[in-house]
Amino acid sequence: xxxxxxxxxxxxxxxxxxxxxxxxxxxxxxxxxxxxxxxxxxxxxxxxxxxxxxxxxxxxxxxxxxxxxxxxxxxxxxxxxxxxxxxxxxxxxxxxxxxxxxxxxxxxxxxxxxxxxxxxxxxxxxxxxxxxxxxxxxxxxxxxxxxxxxxxxxxxxxxxxxxxxxxxxxxxxxxxxxxxxxxxxxxxxxxxxxxxxxxxxxxxxxxxxxxxxxxxxxxxxxxxxxxxxxxxxxxxxxxxxxxxxxxxxxxx
Ligand SMILES: NC(=O)c1ccc[n+]([C@@H]2O[C@H](COP(=O)([O-])OP(=O)(O)OC[C@H]3O[C@@H](n4cnc5c(N)ncnc54)[C@H](O)[C@@H]3O)[C@@H](O)[C@H]2O)c1
Numbered sequence: 001x002x003x004x005x006x007x008x009x010x011x012x013x014x015x016x017x018x019x020x021x022x023x024x025x026x027x028x029x030x031x032x033x034x035x036x037x038x039x040x041x042x043x044x045x046x047x048x049x050x051x052x053x054x055x056x057x058x059x060x061x062x063x064x065x066x067x068x069x070x071x072x073x074x075x076x077x078x079x080x081x082x083x084x085x086x087x088x089x090x091x092x093x094x095x096x097x098x099x100x101x102x103x104x105x106x107x108x109x110x111x112x113x114x115x116x117x118x119x120x121x122x123x124x125x126x127x128x129x130x131x132x133x134x135x136x137x138x139x140x141x142x143x144x145x146x147x148x149x150x151x152x153x154x155x156x157x158x159x160x161x162x163x164x165x166x167x168x169x170x171x172x173x174x175x176x177x178x179x180x181x182x183x184x185x186x187x188x189x190x191x192x193x194x195x196x197x198x199x200x201x202x203x204x205x206x207x208x209x210x211x212x213x214x215x216x217x218x219x220x221x222x223x224x225x226x227x228x229x230x231x232x233x234x235x236x237x238x239x240x241x242x243x244x245x246x247x248x249x250x251x252x
Contacts, residue, residue, distance in 0.1 A: 004234040006031035011080065011088040013067050013125060014095035016043025018196030019146065022222035023092055024060055025051055026230050035080055035088060037065040039095070067095045067121030068113075070128075077128045087132035090233040093122045093145045093168075098198060103159045111160045118164035119171070126175055126186070134182050141184035144232045145172050146225075149190045149248045165190075169244050176242030185241040187232050192248025194220040215250035 010027045014020035016038035024034045024047050034051075038044040044062035051060040063080065066072040081087055097117045099110035122145050133141045150158055151165035172188040179186055193199055193210045199219065211217060228247050231237050 003031035004236060005090075005230065008032045008090055008233070009035070009084055009086060009088040010090035010092065010233065011035045011037055011063075011076075011125075011129060012092040012094055013037045013065060013121070014093075014146075015047050015062075016040045018094075018198055019191065019194060019222045019225050020092070020094035021047045021050075022226040023094060023229050024048075026223060026226035027090070027092075027233060028060055030230050030234070032090065032233070033059040033061070033084075035061050035063050037063040037076060037095075039064070039066045065125075067093070067125050068116035070124050073124045073128050077132050081132055081136065087136040087138050088129065089133065089138045089141045091125065091129045091141075091143045092229055092233070093125055093143070095121055095125075096146060096198070098158070098161050098201075100157045100161065102157055106159065114160040114164055118161070119167045122168055122171060126171075130175075130179060130182075130184060133184060139183065140235060140238075141179070141182065142233045142237075143175065143179075143184065143186045144229050145186070145188045147172070147188045147190045147244060149192045149246060149251060151190060153252070172244065173242045180241060185232075185237070187237075187240060187242065188244040189225060189228055189232070190244055190246045190248065191225050192220055192246075192251040194222055194225055196222055210251065213251055214248070218249065220247065220249055 010032045015036035024036045036044045036047045041064040048060040048062040065076040147168040148165040154162045176186040
């Protein structure tokens with residue numbers, strides 16, 4: 001396997017499940033050392049154990065981080081920089097939640113919770129880890145934000161989620177313009193429907209409709225998102241900046 005990420009240190013949030021866990025595996029397989037960050041420390045430890053137990057690599061380190069708390073994010077930055085004596089040059093914002101419901105019945109709490117994790121969490125992790133990259137003069141930084149095709153499809157019942165994921169696209173573009181001078185690239189990925197615990201709770205009827213509308217006729221596998229993340233993390237994408245890449249099997 002190509003080792004295009006050898007010598008790089010990566011932080012992945014939401015690493016205890018789904019796309020985040022798969023991303024840890026793929027980045028590790030390409031040679032990176034990976035910090036598996038999640039609010040659920042047991043799940044992050046499970047990711048590290050699963051990957052560590054598989055072969056010769058012991059390069060996945062669990063980290064507790066709640067991306068919706070500035071205190072937790074700054075603690076995570078301090079802990080990481082102390083442990084590795086540098087800042088990660090790759091940051092993947094994969095932590096995300098849904099609280100679906102019709103707009104007229106949506107509790108304010110469900111709006112706030114989704115905002116706090118998906119959009120404000122992306123802001124806090126990006127801001128604090130980018131500061132650390134700049135302080136440590138990290139070369140060739142790459143930040144990858146998980147948006148969603150829902151930002152463009154705007155499904156009913158997802159006013160909170162769709163708004164945050166559309167926000168992630170704009171946020172990514174602004175960050176890419178501000179960080180270019182520090183050689184830090186910032187890009188977003190818009191996955192379609194991917195087989196993870198997040199999609200497991202979507203009613204079967206909706207999933208069948210999605211599969212019918214998808215030109216490839218199936219849901220995606222988390223590894224198919226992780227491979228694109230690995231490309232954006234590597235120097236192979238050195239001129240890709242401020243992009244929003246759809247990975248949906250052609251679903252629009
Ligand atoms: N699965 C899909 O079809 C799909 C499609 C489009 C976009 N996405 C996005 O991709 C990302 C990953 O989704 P997934 O399907 O792997 O979800 P998932 O539910 O399988 O995993 C999400 C992980 O994020 C963690 N998390 C939640 N809140 C957190 C917080 N405050 N701080 C730190 N960690 C937290 C959870 O503990 C969990 O381990 C999300 O941002 C999601 O919105 C997923």
